Amino acid sequence: MYPSKSVELRNGKTLLIRPAIPDEAKAILEYVNQIAGESDNLTFGPGEFDKTVDDERKFISKINITQNNIFVVALIENEIVALADIHCGNRPRTKHAGNLGISVKKKYWRLGIGEALMKYLIEWAYNSNIVKKINLEVREDNTAAINLYKKMGFIEEGRISRVLYIKGKFYTTLSMGLEIGD
Numbered sequence: 001m002y003p004s005k006s007v008e009l010r011n012g013k014t015l016l017i018r019p020a021i022p023d024e025a026k027a028i029l030e031y032v033n034q035i036a037g038e039s040d041n042l043t044f045g046p047g048e049f050d051k052t053v054d055d056e057r058k059f060i061s062k063i064n065i066t067q068n069n070i071f072v073v074a075l076i077e078n079e080i081v082a083l084a085d086i087h088c089g090n091r092p093r094t095k096h097a098g099n100l101g102i103s104v105k106k107k108y109w110r111l112g113i114g115e116a117l118m119k120y121l122i123e124w125a126y127n128s129n130i131v132k133k134i135n136l137e138v139r140e141d142n143t144a145a146i147n148l149y150k151k152m153g154f155i156e157e158g159r160i161s162r163v164l165y166i167k168g169k170f171y172t173t174l175s176m177g178l179e180i181g182d
């Protein structure tokens with residue numbers, strides 16, 4: 001299992017970042033259901049993330065035996081406050097390229113958690129010796145996330161219209177990417 005990391009936050013609390021474990025599948029789904037109602041910047045809304053605890057448990061177990069996928073939880077005093085992941089392809093031609101996702105509970109925004117998670121994932125990618133590119137898609141009006149990604153070195157690579165349809169309106173996303181090593 002990839003090592004955990006502790007980070008001191010702006011509010012003086014300690015953030016623990018580590019790969020998710022199958023036994024926290026239920027807590028992860030509770031977290032996801034909460035954040036689904038806190039932001040319109042995700043690919044799902046309240047009640048739309050329909051995995052069962054058993055699905056989630058299997059999903060985590062599978063990820064943890066691969067070298068080019070990671071699913072990370074961030075905790076403050078045992079409460080899940082953020083999640084992030086990178087998923088790469090399975091085939092020889094796609095196994096080096098991963099898609100990144102990240103979310104932080106609203107109550108904990110602007111404490112440096114997003115940045116700490118991004119640094120952890122980027123470091124993991126370098127250490128994997130497999131991952132050579134991290135890609136992501138972000139709503140073009142999600143300034144907070146775009147600023148975070150730019151701060152971490154991601155560059156804008158494209159713009160795709162009508163990727164999301166939320167409350168009767170289409171949204172364009174930016175494709176952003178970070179090359180890892182040579």
Ligand SMILES: CC(C)(COP(=O)(O)OP(=O)(O)OC[C@H]1O[C@@H](n2cnc3c(N)ncnc32)[C@H](O)[C@@H]1OP(=O)(O)O)[C@@H](O)C(=O)NCCC(=O)NCCS
Nearest residue numbers: 039041103104109110111112113114115138144145147148
């Ligand atoms: C985007 C998100 C992950 C940022 O997490 P966070 O923990 O609040 O971010 P941090 O405190 O680590 O901030 C890191 C950098 O991000 C940028 N940033 C974060 N929030 C911002 C805001 N409200 N406005 C502008 N820039 C912001 C800044 O560049 C910041 O650096 P700084 O502190 O030096 O100014 C969080 O707002 C979130 O979960 N949003 C909802 C889900 C989401 O949008 N996910 C991304 C989908 S693509």
